[in-house]
Amino acid sequence: MSYTIKDVAKHANVSIATVSRVLNGLSGYSKATEEKVLQAIKELEYQPNAIARGLISKKSNTVGILFPEVSSQFSAKILRGVEEAVHRLGSSVIVCNTASHGQRTMKYLQLLSEKRVDGILFVSESITEEFYKTLDSMKIPVVLISTESYQYPFPFVKVDDKHAAFTATDYLVRMGHSKIGMLGGNKEDLIAGQPRIDGYKQALAQSGLPINEQSIIHSLGFSFKDGFTGLPKLLEQSSDLTAIFAASDALALGAISAAYKLGVKIPDELSIIGYDNLPIAEMAIPPLTTVAQPLEEMGMVATEMLFSMMEQGRRVESRILPHCVIERESVKEIKPI
Structure with missing residues (x-):
């Protein structure tokens, strides 16, 4: 049987509002009340409804990331950094594979808007006017990874x-x-x-x-x-x-x-x-x-920038990360005669 927040409130003998406050970490209840609510949640094995909680907190606790080719090693390394940071910051990520196709990109942007994601990471593609208008209309933070826009004011993370x-x-x-x-x-x-x-x-x-x-x-x-x-x-x-x-x-x-x-x-x-x-x-x-290119670090840094914007409500500075030569065996030294 699937229990609701109403069942938890009844089991703990408190109001639905009190259960909601406990679930969302708000104040306004005693320690004893908190323990009763948590015990009721445990006994009923109650799973909070993410959509319902989102309506209360105005957050979905998800971010979207758009890749031109999600299966590439380039994308995989960036995604590893993004996921590590996203989960550490208590959220989750929706991954979209645009295949560098404008119509598919627009379709995914519409989907992310409907999912009410809290922010968007946009990877390795140019920002067109159509993309910008849609992103701007969503009124959520956007950070670019391994790309930048001279025309539109999105912060970015990349190498030079x-x-x-x-x-x-x-x-x-x-x-x-x-x-x-x-x-x-x-x-x-x-x-x-x-x-x-x-x-x-x-x-x-x-x-x-x-x-x-x-x-x-x-x-x-x-x-x-x-x-x-x-x-x-x-x-x-x-x-x-x-x-x-x-x-x-x-x-x-x-x-x-x-x-x-x-x-x-x-x-x-x-x-x-x-x-x-x-x-x-x-x-x-x-x-x-x-x-x-420090691809994993680029993913982590961009995610941290995105969350700073989500929490502070203001734009952050773009970041240029360092690059370096990794010497292996495909280059031969030519010594002067």
């Missing part, structure tokens, strides 16, 4: 993509390479695509190395397939390259697979550095040297 790409390319330079190509993402992507290209070019320019557009492949995205198809094109255009900066680990792993098919030895004949430090990077053959 341009600086991280500079660091990756500069590492190759310091390892003795002077003929360095790039497997990039979509140059129309102003959040991660173009900034990583800019960082690559800046590192070359700072070292006095020529910038050759033939040494850059612009892909539609950052996928394994993009890297697999991009490497042969890049080597056809620039056959004298000794190193490549790949703008994601997936691109790098696709390139390593294509190199194997082409009979190009990594790193003896061609060095490759990736970007992200996904778990699969250290499983590659050879293990992938890469620029690490």
